[in-house]
Amino acid sequence: MPHSAAPLDLLLLPDWLVPVEPAGVVLKQHGIGIRDGLIVYIGPRAEALRQPAIEVRELPGMLLSPGLINAHGHAAMTLFRGLADDLPLMTWLQDHIWPAEAKWVDEDFVRDGTDLAIAEQLKGGITCFSDMYFFPKVACERVHNSGIRAQITVPVLDFPIPGARNSDESLHIGIELFNDLAHHDRIKIAMGPHAPYTVSDENLEKIRVIADELDAMIQMHVHETAFEVHEAVQQRQERPIARLQRLGLLGPRFQAVHMTQISDDDLAMLVESNSSVIHCPESNLKLASGFCPVERLWQAGVNVAIGTDGAASNNDLDLLGETRTAALLAKAVAGSATALDAHRALRMATLNGARALGIDDHTGSLQIGKAADMVAFDLSGLSQQPVYDPVSQLIYATGRDCVTHVWVAGKQLLQDKRLTRMDEEALTRTAKAWGSRIAADKA
Template sequence: MTSTAAPLDLLLLPTWLVPVEPAGVVLKEHGLGIRDGCIAFIGPRAAALKLAAKEVRELPGMLLSPGLINAHGHAAMSLFRGLADDLPLMTWLEKHIWPAEAKWVDEAFVRDGTNLAIAEQLKGGITCFCDMYFYPKVASDCVHNSGMRAQIAMPILDFPIPGASSADEALRQAIELFGDLKHHPRIKIAFGPHAPYTVSDANLEKIRVIAEELDATIHMHVHETAFEVQQAVEQTGERPLARLGRLGLLGPRFQAVHMTQISEDDLALLVESNTSVIHCPESNLKLASGFCPVERLWQAGVNVAIGTDGAASNNDLDLLGETRTAAMLAKAVAGSATALDAHRALRMATLNGARAMGLESQIGSLEVGKAADMVAFDLSGLAQQPIYDPVSQLIYATGRDCVKHLWVAGKPLLDDRQLTRMDEQQLTATAIAWGQRISGHSE
């Protein structure tokens, strides 16, 4: 970098810098420079301090990493947090969640619920999230205004949903939204067929053709429970993943969410098609849906990212906590203490999520030329001492309350634990008011 280069907008000097790519690296006493929303410099502290910068920020005791990527959720469902706990998936869905959605979900619900979820995620170190919920245009507006990054999937089912009277209407809206936002720097529109048991072959074919034409991603719940797979086999003689393979949906643009049931044939299909799997361990644990064999997938070369799922089934949007659960669970499921070590777990929560969305050239690791989507974790507290491997401490000994600062495209969205663009008190009051209405305690 020569002295003729324009000054940096911001120079950060953390104690540890974890780029995620190359894998397993921890840089001590290094600096990271940002210019025009992108990473312009990474190098030793001494070299960094020689550069001209409009602002220099010391981050003592802090670990700077790529922003976390929450690869699956239903943001607005944060307003249903705790509404129907301790129930099996189909009872939870059919008896509680679907009726509640039919009654309450409108544009106002989606706006308020999405804003609540965005704020919670920013405070937890998440810079980008995948959303799949009704009224995606409203969710897109929330993301746009917040400064966050997101992939927003239009849900498509064979029956009417809030905001779309049919699958064709949902598809039309998705195509229109895709066109409107295709040049947006932080929002990517995807197609979200809900699950194999709610979408017909004919509608899946339509989605495949359109997604191919637009080079869009497809986000879908697949093999969430053993019951789902067993029912499909009994009714059609075919496993849901095999059906998706036959219909031509699988591929690098396809995100298979949950995948708790994986046979040898399923694994071969995932590998051969280069399909990404989105792992949601806590939602799967809470609904007793099963265990995704993460280490087996990883060793076979499948890209595995991580998601919280919605707050109605988790019940938080805490991706750091989710990653810790994922690392622990992977060891138990594989029967091996070396499965999914801390560095790979962090990669799953960052670069692998970016890869699943087709954004790995822009986000997911700290590399010169990529967007400056970053989070600073404060590891100076009592519960983090002593520090032998800061990444191990981050995954195994740190909670999301240690998130100190967060940037998306170089802009600070969280500064010293404070949201810079959102009113936390107002968001809390709005959520409480919704809770009173839904539980029937409002005036």
């Protein structure tokens, strides 16, 4: 590639560069050049070193990949981590989580919980996350200040929630936020109807109209458990996904979270509508919700992304660990050792996530013209040796403790495992203080 007029802001020289697109490619001894927050150069090391650059960084023993994308979660719920473990979904929700939310969730809770979640995610190599929680305006402020990228989905339920007296107020908040942040370079606002069993046809139709008018994404918990589907059929004589299809919600902007129960008809609707599925394997396992048939979806052409869900049901926001679980689980569910290989698993955690969130033109792969959202993993340690296939080693033998550097839009947010914009000790103190208050009330 020819020299450009302006020097690069940053030239990175990792041992392995994994662009994710094209699929399955590992570039050894290559450099990647950043200018104005964008990737403007990729080439062999010797040629890269001839590029004029303000800063050159060697990354020996490291794999550089697109930043991980956590396509579903509830960030502020990190303050409820471990509050009610080892319980079935509806017991967990109705007897523990919803009462705790009613008592504790306010703007301060969302501010502190979201900051904690952002810090944990950045330290784990996540450069973009999707959040569905109360007081979405507060979450947007925290995302803006932190430098991370996010989709903030505005929760809509048929009953009052913290920060909104009714569904119409939630919708109004969503429209206002969407318009206010329409030109924000890192925040996208989406609509977040909670689940088929908490949102009426009337409100779903309102959401569809609003999403169509704004060209906004819709994220929703769908087919999380067999019980949910069974109840819907008993009460409505219709499976939830069929109801959403009838109401016009399915489509390329629709993100169906969980989808552990998928019939042939369900699959056909997902394929035909070009909807995305967001797989949350560890939350599904912990709540015994079921298994999403990832390989079956993938082979049918459905875009499958991955999410951690909230830390109250996971109990971490470790997307690298989640991806490993997803790859192993996919093999058991499909009965095939070749299901969801390491390279496809990494794609699910990066480019597929970007596609699900509607931002794959900007992020999700290391390509010229895209935002420099990147993570460096250190594969030089004892437990990563020897390295035959660095992507296989990343997925099957590497933990998030190997994340050393993170950039979002070319700005370094994690350097040598230290957050550059957030005070980790202060965040820890604040989280402990919340924990003490909540535990004392529960005692």
